Amino acid sequence: MIVRYLSLAIILFLSQQVRAQDLSVGYDMFSHKKPAYITKKDGSTFEGTIDKIKRNKGLLELVVLEVRNKKMEFNPDEIDHMYLAPSGLDKLNNTIDNAYTVAKWDREDVESYKIKEGYAFF
Numbered sequence: 001m002i003v004r005y006l007s008l009a010i011i012l013f014l015s016q017q018v019r020a021q022d023l024s025v026g027y028d029m030f031s032h033k034k035p036a037y038i039t040k041k042d043g044s045t046f047e048g049t050i051d052k053i054k055r056n057k058g059l060l061e062l063v064v065l066e067v068r069n070k071k072m073e074f075n076p077d078e079i080d081h082m083y084l085a086p087s088g089l090d091k092l093n094n095t096i097d098n099a100y101t102v103a104k105w106d107r108e109d110v111e112s113y114k115i116k117e118g119y120a121f122f
Contacts, residue, residue, distance in 0.1 A: 034085035036065060041080045083119040
């Protein structure tokens with residue numbers, strides 16, 4: 001009997017930990033027209049449009065950004081964070097999820113105004 005109560009308590013505790021994933025909304029496709037913002041680990045920032053994003057098994061391999069008609073390549077290990085605008089179709093797919101999660105993005109370490117404009121933070 002005690003084992004059942006203990007198991008139930010552990011399950012309830014763990015179910016609350018899973019809710020942390022509610023913060024992030026998954027985007028798969030990104031706009032090639034709206035500006036993207038990339039900050040490297042050395043602190044340098046870049047603003048441009050996405051030319052190409054290479055992935056392997058869902059993991060980011062390379063981001064190619066067009067900055068002033070020049071293509072720049074960024075490897076994931078040199079990127080500190082980036083803001084990418086989702087494509088129109090992807091945004092439509094996630095509209096309902098965004099309505100519930102955008103309010104949770106008011107954090108000091110995230111530029112909230114970009115999130116409220118529809119950008120995704122990585």
